[in-house]
Structure formats: C-alpha cells, structure tokens
Amino acid sequence: MKDQEYLRNNTRIAAMKEESLSRREFLKVSGQVGLGALALAVDGRALLLGQEGTTQWLHHSFQSQSGAAWIREIYLEAREVDWELAPGKIIKAMAYNGQIPGPEIRLKEGERVRIVLKNTLPEPTTIHWHGVDVPNPMDGVPGITQDPIRPGETFVYEFEARPAGTRWYHTHFQEHRQLDLGLYAPLIIEPAEEKELAFDREYTLVLDDWATGIGHPLLSTRAGTAGRRGNMGGMMGSDVWTINGKQYPKTEPLRLRKGDLVRVRFFNHSMEAHPMHLHGQSFKVLAVNGQGLPAPIVKDSVDVEAHMGSVDIEFIAHNPGDRFFHCHKPMHMRGGMVTLAKIG
Ligand SMILES: [Cu+2]
Incomplete structure (x- = not known):
C-alpha cells in the first residue's frame, strides 16, 4: 500500500494517533468538503490527525475510477486558537489544524496532492505553496490567481510536488497579520530517489x-x-x-x-x-x-x-x-x- 510506504517514510506522522475510518465516514467527510461527488475507490483506511483528539487532519490516498493515478488528499482547517507560548502567555492566534506551526506536510517529489482548505476564520484567507512549482491557479494570491476564500468556504488546491527540498506553506492574505499570527507550516518534498529515510x-x-x-x-x-x-x-x-x-x-x-x-x-x-x-x-x-x-x-x-x-x-x-x-x-x-x- 502506498499509504503504508508513506507512513514508513514519515516518522513524525506515523508516531501520531491513528484511527480507522469506514468508507461511509470518509465519504461523509469528503461530502463536507465538496468532494462527495467523486467516485472513489477507497482502500478502507484513512488517517485522522489533530490536536487534543480533534479530527481536522485527514490524509488519504485514493484511486480515480479509471484506476489511473494515486492522489494524496490532505485536509486543513484555518481557524483562530488560544495559543500558549509559555505558561501564562496565552495569545489569540491563527493556526492550521489548531497548531503552530501547522502540520508538517511531507511528499515525494512528483507525487500528486490535493489539499482541501476549509476557512473557519472570521475573515478571508488563501494558501501559498512557497518554493513549489505549482500551476498559476494554485498559487494562492488573492485577486490575482484566485478569489479570497471567504469565512465558511472551502478551496481545493491540487498540484505535483516539486522540486524536492525544504519548502513552506503559508497564508497569502494580509500576511502582515495572518502570517504573523501563525498561519504557516513546513512542506517537505523528499527526493523521488530517496527510498527510505536515511536518518535515525x-x-x-x-x-x-x-x-x-x-x-x-x-x-x-x-x-x-x-x-x-x-x-x-x-x-x-x-x-x-x-x-x-x-x-x-x-x-x-x-x-x-x-x-x-x-x-x-x-x-x-x-x-x-x-x-x-x-x-x-x-x-x-x-x-x-x-x-x-x-x-x-x-x-x-x-x-x-x-x-x-x-x-x-x-x-x-x-x-x-x-x-x-x-x-x-x-x-x-x-x-x-x-x-x-x-x-x-
Ligand atoms: Cu535569533
């Protein structure tokens, strides 16, 4: 299973909480994010990760009906949080999936990924894939490559992960505020030829x-x-x-x-x-x-x-x-x- 290979190569995610999800539940989640109409050949398992038992983080591989291609699907939610920098220092901040930095995304070079962003903030947002060669409509610049994602709306980004290297994803809407408030995370693209993690x-x-x-x-x-x-x-x-x-x-x-x-x-x-x-x-x-x-x-x-x-x-x-x-x-x-x- 490609999922298992991915998990083997991803110590950080593999170490986190894993839950099984039935096909029906998966389709329910998909439906919430507007993907319910897609015909999915689900392999029967998905991974939900998040802080404090929440389930905002979904990544899952599925095959199109034609069986042509695997696409990794990742679910992100931008929302406000109370973030504790240190004991007693609690600030209002913005986070992906309730954590700062947001969840680290790891992909293989050339892998196709679909990232579903739900905006639960009280204001618009977008995501820019910093250092990744994405098609222009996926670049996340409001007013130039897409409309801002309004509160309550969902936007689906899809691209091939390249080039390999240490990259970022972050908000591109009013960065002077949203970036400063915590909407950023690592995006690591592993070289296609790197079969196993060489590091302990x-x-x-x-x-x-x-x-x-x-x-x-x-x-x-x-x-x-x-x-x-x-x-x-x-x-x-x-x-x-x-x-x-x-x-x-x-x-x-x-x-x-x-x-x-x-x-x-x-x-x-x-x-x-x-x-x-x-x-x-x-x-x-x-x-x-x-x-x-x-x-x-x-x-x-x-x-x-x-x-x-x-x-x-x-x-x-x-x-x-x-x-x-x-x-x-x-x-x-x-x-x-x-x-x-x-x-x-
Ligand atoms: Cu310093």
Missing part, C-alpha cells in the same frame, strides 16, 4: 518571534494581536522568541541516542537572522534556502536567514549530554529561542 532522527525547528506586550491573554485576532505589529505600525518590539511555537523551557527537546544520524531543518519565520548553535559538537550544513550545497560545510553555528530562510544540517550525535541548542543572539536566547539536544 529528523526534526524541523521553526523559529519565530512574538510581540505579546505584557503577556496577558489578548482579545481578538482582528486587533492584530500576537504579532500585534499589524496595528502598531511595527512599533511594538518582539518579547518572545520561539521554536515550534513554544518559548524555552517549554520547547520540545530533541531526544537522541548516541550514534544517531540526525537531520535538523530550520525555518526562520521572523524578520531577523538567527545564528543557531549546538553545544558539544559540530554539524554539516547540507542545504540553504531549499537548495542543496555542492559540498557540505562543517560548522558549529549557522545563520538562518531572515524572511523565510531555511537551513538543513546533519550530525552524528556522538557527544552525550543535555546539550544547549540555541540562537546565539543574547536577546533571542533570553526571549526563549532555545531547546536541548538530549543525547543519551
């Missing part, structure tokens, strides 16, 4: 900043909260610096065994560069901004460019301990852009 452990670390003011719960995303820069003309400085939506010590550590071959992908969602530094050992820089380097460079710190920069690194975890792994700018470190590589 793989992590994606999304770097971001937040201007929460005094850290009190904030009222409405319409007020440009969380980032707050939307309504403050950039006057309010960032006070919280996060890795995968959390401020240290609430960041999730990397849990490694001695000898593991590890790949880490950094995404920089903030407007400043972050020199990311690992204690106790060096690493190889494999790719910058989605492009593989002709020859990897060995470093102990690497700058992740501002404005959507990405860097892929690898290392063999050879030096045990709870190793500090952080941005080297003192204010960012103090603001929480820190995690641990726990090497046992």
Whole structure:
C-alpha cells in the first residue's frame, strides 16, 4: 500500500494517533468538503490527525475510477486558537489544524496532492505553496490567481510536488497579520530517489518571534494581536522568541541516542537572522534556502536567514549530554529561542 510506504517514510506522522475510518465516514467527510461527488475507490483506511483528539487532519490516498493515478488528499482547517507560548502567555492566534506551526506536510517529489482548505476564520484567507512549482491557479494570491476564500468556504488546491527540498506553506492574505499570527507550516518534498529515510532522527525547528506586550491573554485576532505589529505600525518590539511555537523551557527537546544520524531543518519565520548553535559538537550544513550545497560545510553555528530562510544540517550525535541548542543572539536566547539536544 502506498499509504503504508508513506507512513514508513514519515516518522513524525506515523508516531501520531491513528484511527480507522469506514468508507461511509470518509465519504461523509469528503461530502463536507465538496468532494462527495467523486467516485472513489477507497482502500478502507484513512488517517485522522489533530490536536487534543480533534479530527481536522485527514490524509488519504485514493484511486480515480479509471484506476489511473494515486492522489494524496490532505485536509486543513484555518481557524483562530488560544495559543500558549509559555505558561501564562496565552495569545489569540491563527493556526492550521489548531497548531503552530501547522502540520508538517511531507511528499515525494512528483507525487500528486490535493489539499482541501476549509476557512473557519472570521475573515478571508488563501494558501501559498512557497518554493513549489505549482500551476498559476494554485498559487494562492488573492485577486490575482484566485478569489479570497471567504469565512465558511472551502478551496481545493491540487498540484505535483516539486522540486524536492525544504519548502513552506503559508497564508497569502494580509500576511502582515495572518502570517504573523501563525498561519504557516513546513512542506517537505523528499527526493523521488530517496527510498527510505536515511536518518535515525529528523526534526524541523521553526523559529519565530512574538510581540505579546505584557503577556496577558489578548482579545481578538482582528486587533492584530500576537504579532500585534499589524496595528502598531511595527512599533511594538518582539518579547518572545520561539521554536515550534513554544518559548524555552517549554520547547520540545530533541531526544537522541548516541550514534544517531540526525537531520535538523530550520525555518526562520521572523524578520531577523538567527545564528543557531549546538553545544558539544559540530554539524554539516547540507542545504540553504531549499537548495542543496555542492559540498557540505562543517560548522558549529549557522545563520538562518531572515524572511523565510531555511537551513538543513546533519550530525552524528556522538557527544552525550543535555546539550544547549540555541540562537546565539543574547536577546533571542533570553526571549526563549532555545531547546536541548538530549543525547543519551
Ligand atoms: Cu535569533
């Protein structure tokens, strides 16, 4: 089954909650998103993933009636959330499937994917597939390639995943607010020839900043909260610096065994560069901004460019301990852009 092969290659999703879904239930879900009219040869299982037992995340392979092609289907919902950056620091934010960053999507190069976006926000939105060679009508630019997706509406994106590399998906509607409020996520396109995951452990670390003011719960995303820069003309400085939506010590550590071959992908969602530094050992820089380097460079710190920069690194975890792994700018470190590589 292609689904099982996909899951084998996708440790992050495979580790999450799995539920079976009958064909009838699947068609019900499909019907809700306007796909009920399609004739589907469902292979009898689907995967629903989401936070706190919710079921917003559906991905499923199905075959057209002619049996011609497999298409992976992914279901996303954009909605408002109360997001806890750190204990007591709860902000109103926007999220895909209730999480910041949104669910990481992993595809094989050349794989055809259909992504169904339901807009449950109180305002319009779209998704742009950053760094992916999508057809123009799928590019997600409101007023140019599509109409904005109104509250309550659903839009279906469909494209072939290419080129391989570390990519993003994110809102393209009023980015100064919606992007700042959390509507972004990694989109990883694995090379077609990469049969099995060569790494023992793989992590994606999304770097971001937040201007929460005094850290009190904030009222409405319409007020440009969380980032707050939307309504403050950039006057309010960032006070919280996060890795995968959390401020240290609430960041999730990397849990490694001695000898593991590890790949880490950094995404920089903030407007400043972050020199990311690992204690106790060096690493190889494999790719910058989605492009593989002709020859990897060995470093102990690497700058992740501002404005959507990405860097892929690898290392063999050879030096045990709870190793500090952080941005080297003192204010960012103090603001929480820190995690641990726990090497046992
Ligand atoms: Cu930094």
